[in-house]
Amino acid sequence: MKLTRIALALLVAAPFAAANAGVTVTPLMLGYHWYPEDTQDKMRDEALLNRGGGGFKPNGVALTDDLSVGAAIGLELTPWLQAEVEYQQTKADAQHNEDNTGPKTGPFANTTGFYPGVPYDAKHETLSGNLIATTDVFTGNYDSKIKPYGLIGGGYSRITVDNPGYDYRSYDTIGNLGAGVLWQLNDALTLRTEARATHNFDNNWWEGQGIAALQVVLGGHLKPAAPVAPVEPVAPPPPPVVEPTPEPTPEPQQLTEDLKMELRVFFDTNKSNIKEQYKPEVAKVAQKLQEYPNATAMIEGHTDNTGPRKLNERLSVARANSVKSMLVSQYGIDGSRLTTQGYAWDRPIAPNNTKEGRAMNRRVYAVITGSRTVTVPADQVPTTAPSTTATTQ
Incomplete structure (x- = not known):
């Protein structure tokens, strides 16, 4: 050549x-x-x-x-x-x-x-x-x-x-x-x-x-990964005050709280940068990941059907990686807890033959799941296991 x-x-x-x-x-x-x-x-x-x-x-x-x-x-x-x-x-x-x-x-x-x-x-x-x-x-x-x-x-x-x-x-x-x-x-x-x-x-x-x-x-310069912030130890609850009574003092109990959270971020055509209006939603996800140290996130990137297949495959991966990069670099989330996947235009949620439908398909969808153990007084123990469910959009 x-x-x-x-x-x-x-x-x-x-x-x-x-x-x-x-x-x-x-x-x-x-x-x-x-x-x-x-x-x-x-x-x-x-x-x-x-x-x-x-x-x-x-x-x-x-x-x-x-x-x-x-x-x-x-x-x-x-x-x-x-x-x-x-x-x-x-x-x-x-x-x-x-x-x-x-x-x-x-x-x-x-x-x-x-x-x-x-x-x-x-x-x-x-x-x-x-x-x-x-x-x-x-x-x-x-x-x-x-x-x-x-x-x-x-x-x-x-x-x-x-x-x-x-x-x-x-x-x-x-x-x-x-x-x-x-x-x-x-x-x-x-x-x-x-x-x-x-x-x-x-x-x-x-x-x-x-x-x-x-x-x-x-696409912007590569940035070094931010150091992972140490997790502050949770102070143990104060010992119960034993009253002079023949009745035994109720013992605190440990309960497991489950977390399930969804995140949706939408993008401009052929762009992978996160717009300002969605950064607070990503911050909410980071807060929950910090509160639930064993929680993980599956981050999916999607595109509309505009442009070549190969370009859309790379673009969907770049969109997912933009969310992961923000969680790691700005909030110190361990990258091993975040999984990314690009689907190009294979999973539309709206028709691609309209401007509005294509805008809905240019997105990142993430599911955050996990659990944590908390200690509560015996008189506050709920009858069913507590859970936390949230959706950001």
């Missing part, structure tokens, strides 16, 4: 990844690509040996420093680690030997070169997979808006010089090392600046780049 087609695929894939938090899209990367003098010498030598079936021919070429453009799509694996696929292209001049002569000694001494005088047009393309790790992993300061990072990666390089009378191509394996800073402008936009060194393993030379790019974050 041509590298240019892969670059287009990066941009086409971006809207379909929007249902997942932490997806990064870099629609335009601008940089300056330079080739050190010893690298240019190796380019000329390599070009000389490859022209004409491997025999020596003078007038080899080397790429000149020029601007580069590119694009990338990635995913935040953790709050401090990103993985990305990146395409870049540099349209540079290919400068051939200026004196148009071969070596002064040896079997090709004083041989005459070909097509002197005018630089050739060249194209240098790269396709890389990179890992970006910020210093937050060491500092723990995930709320910082300025994030230094290191980059390591590898991939594929293609250099093409295609001019009348001169045809040169090089297909090589490369490795990337870089360092830079992510400047978070807001929750959706990040400015990225980077200095990078690239090693061409097949030809054993180094190249350098200075890069600036605007990164768009879809």
